[in-house]
Amino acid sequence: GQQLNQSxxxxxxxxxxxxxxxxTSSSIFNTWLWYKQEPGEGPVLLIALYKAGELTSNGRLTxxxxxxxxxxxxxxxxxxxxxxxxxxxxxxxxxxQFYFGTGTSLTVIP
Amino acid sequence: xxxxxxxxxxxxxVTGKKLTVTCSQNMxxxxxxxxxxxxxxxxxxxxxxxxxxxTDKGDVPEGYKVSRKEKRNFPLILESPSPxxxxxxxxxxxxxxxxxxxxxxLFFGEGSRLTVL
Numbered sequence: 001g002q003q004l005n006q007s008x009x010x011x012x013x014x015x016x017x018x019x020x021x022x023x024t025s026s027s028i029f030n031t032w033l034w035y036k037q038e039p040g041e042g043p044v045l046l047i048a049l050y051k052a053g054e055l056t057s058n059g060r061l062t063x064x065x066x067x068x069x070x071x072x073x074x075x076x077x078x079x080x081x082x083x084x085x086x087x088x089x090x091x092x093x094x095x096x097q098f099y100f101g102t103g104t105s106l107t108v109i110p
Numbered sequence: 111x112x113x114x115x116x117x118x119x120x121x122x123x124v125t126g127k128k129l130t131v132t133c134s135q136n137m138x139x140x141x142x143x144x145x146x147x148x149x150x151x152x153x154x155x156x157x158x159x160x161x162x163x164x165t166d167k168g169d170v171p172e173g174y175k176v177s178r179k180e181k182r183n184f185p186l187i188l189e190s191p192s193p194x195x196x197x198x199x200x201x202x203x204x205x206x207x208x209x210x211x212x213x214x215x216l217f218f219g220e221g222s223r224l225t226v227l
Binding site for chain 2: 003030031033035040041042043044045048088090092094097098100101102103
């Protein structure tokens with residue numbers, strides 16, 4: 001099945017820095033989702049996007065649904081140690097399956 | 111509390127011994143799905159179900175079976191487990207029905223770590 005291109009694959013940042021990651025697809029989606037997963041746990045939904053161009057925030061997290069419907073990005077501002085984890089995107093088309101990015105592993109150095 | 115519940119969370123078994131991983135959701139979702147997650151390979155879909163009595167193969171269905179007799183339950187069955195099925199498994203559900211744009215939030219269970227010796 002289709003996997004979304006997610007970058008970067010990993011990030012090592014200092015506490016307090018901002019983080020940016022993105023996902024691209026060769027196909028358009030109606031919904032973009034961003035998840036965080038911690039070791040041994042299930043993915044937790046962070047942000048859901050439903051309209052092209054939509055910009056949505058959840059605390060220090062901000063995500064945007066690309067105008068072309070083929071991409072999305074997630075920003076984390078002022079990172080803290082508990083932001084550590086794997087972040088991944090998912091795309092969905094109405095009546096179709098969910099497709100997932102390969103994940104971005106985030107390490108925050110105190 | 112809205113949730114997807116999987117059991118068992120951890121299981122060690124031996125090759126060939128049939129096992130079932132249960133999945134239940136309390137959100138009245140039509141769509142349910144099973145994934146396996148392996149290092150470097152991300153989430154791969156095993157089977158999915160758009161509604162009761164409707165199931166379809168995902169990307170890696172070999173060696174697995176599912177059933178959807180009730181809306182809330184979607185068990186994953188390994189008839190004859192093999193070591194290459196050692197993995198972390200996730201069940202997920204969504205309200206997506208194929209009828210409305212803008213739906214499609216997918217909720218995951220906490221995962222079931224399976225080891226086949």
